[in-house]
Amino acid sequence: EVERTFVMVKPDGVQRGLIGEVVSRLERKGLKIVAMKMLRIPKEMAETHYAEHREKPFFNALVSYITSGPVVAMVVEGKSAISVVRNLVGKTNPVEAEPGTIRGDLAMDIGRNVVHASDSPESAKREISIFFSDDEIVDYAKVD
Numbered sequence: 162e163v164e165r166t167f168v169m170v171k172p173d174g175v176q177r178g179l180i181g182e183v184v185s186r187l188e189r190k191g192l193k194i195v196a197m198k199m200l201r202i203p204k205e206m207a208e209t210h211y212a213e214h215r216e217k218p219f220f221n222a223l224v225s226y227i228t229s230g231p232v233v234a235m236v237v238e239g240k241s242a243i244s245v246v247r248n249l250v251g252k253t254n255p256v257e258a259e260p261g262t263i264r265g266d267l268a269m270d271i272g273r274n275v276v277h278a279s280d281s282p283e284s285a286k287r288e289i290s291i292f293f294s295d296d297e298i299v300d301y302a303k304v305d
């Protein structure tokens with residue numbers, strides 16, 4: 162089943178020059194990028210995006226970090242895209258993430274783990290709608 166998921170290169174990924182690396186891994190896998198933008202996330206938008214973590218001890222640090230610099234937000238489409246992207250991204254804690262995954266290969270710090278990706282169909286739908294309007298998501302054929 163074709164799904165859409167939300168992927169974001171976080172401020173550490175942008176700052177380290179890893180936008181292309183992340184996009185490239187998604188594209189090489191065969192996923193299709195159907196929306197993409199760079200933005201500095203406003204505080205309120207960050208709090209909405211991370212609402213499920215509101216009670217966590219790291220919530221304030223998370224919001225302050227994710228708003229600290231530009232991010233690259235994407236909508237990624239493909240067969241089982243949500244779990245396929247989660248597998249490419251690897252575990253939240255980069256110390257545990259498998260080599261070959263984005264976090265396993267490129268990160269060391271749980272707070273600065275290069276990318277965010279939706280973890281379920283519900284969060285994909287919710288997160289996409291926070292960052293993109295329907296008319297920003299493009300419909301096109303990918304030849305492969």
Ligand code: CMP
Nearest residue numbers: 214219223253271272273274276277278
């Ligand atoms: P992400 O997939 O964007 O979703 C929540 C984020 O919280 C997670 O990635 C981590 O980068 C961040 N985070 C920061 N500290 C912690 C922590 N101690 N445990 C889990 N997640 C954390």
